[in-house]
Amino acid sequence: MGVVLSLADFIKGVPPSALREVGDHWQSLRRCGGLPKRTDLDPKAMAPHLDKVFLVERIGTGHVRFRLCGSMLCDVLGMDLRGMPLSALFEPAYREQLGTLIEECFQRPAILHLNLSAGWEASGSYRMSLWPMLSDLGDASRALGCLVAENGSGPTKRFRLDYASTDALYAANRPDMEKPAPKGTGFEVIDGGMD
Numbered sequence: 001m002g003v004v005l006s007l008a009d010f011i012k013g014v015p016p017s018a019l020r021e022v023g024d025h026w027q028s029l030r031r032c033g034g035l036p037k038r039t040d041l042d043p044k045a046m047a048p049h050l051d052k053v054f055l056v057e058r059i060g061t062g063h064v065r066f067r068l069c070g071s072m073l074c075d076v077l078g079m080d081l082r083g084m085p086l087s088a089l090f091e092p093a094y095r096e097q098l099g100t101l102i103e104e105c106f107q108r109p110a111i112l113h114l115n116l117s118a119g120w121e122a123s124g125s126y127r128m129s130l131w132p133m134l135s136d137l138g139d140a141s142r143a144l145g146c147l148v149a150e151n152g153s154g155p156t157k158r159f160r161l162d163y164a165s166t167d168a169l170y171a172a173n174r175p176d177m178e179k180p181a182p183k184g185t186g187f188e189v190i191d192g193g194m195d
Contacts, residue, residue, distance in 0.1 A: 023131065111166065
């Protein structure tokens with residue numbers, strides 16, 4: 001017999017160890033409240049969870065693409081994700097909301113936490129976090145991410161966004177933003193609406 005968990009407990013519960021430990025490593029790299037640089041990351045510090053870790057790059061307002069991706073995320077989606085936009089992993093109805101959350105992650109800046117479920121062709125639940133980072137040039141255009149599967153999760157092709165929260169960060173000096181990519185860069189925002 002399975003265990004029934006309430007959504008409230010899922011949202012408020014202790015994060016899975018991968019999210020907690022990756023987040024702790026990111027936090028350890030911060031200096032004077034600022035965002036860490038992508039080059040500060042130490043893969044050894046995240047070694048047990050590298051299959052769940054990924055890096056994304058901001059390519060325009062509300063859009064990021066994968067630069068590096070752990071094997072677990074590729075296995076869940078059944079493809080190599082490098083170079084793909086994060087929004088492609090979500091059902092169209094959730095992409096606009098995702099774009100707004102991504103901008104908050106970089107602009108405030110803030111840590112982004114997402115509770116996801118598999119799309120219509122699969123079942124399962126997932127948790128994803130994004131921690132904003134600086135590029136080598138000092139602009140807030142990178143993010144460290146981690147995806148963990150909850151018990152019973154299986155492969156999927158698209159995610160639904162069930163719940164999102166942000167933890168605003170205090171930064172003594174707000175990071176510069178990279179100039180947004182012009183329209184027509186090959187990544188289209190599909191407006192499915194969120195009623």
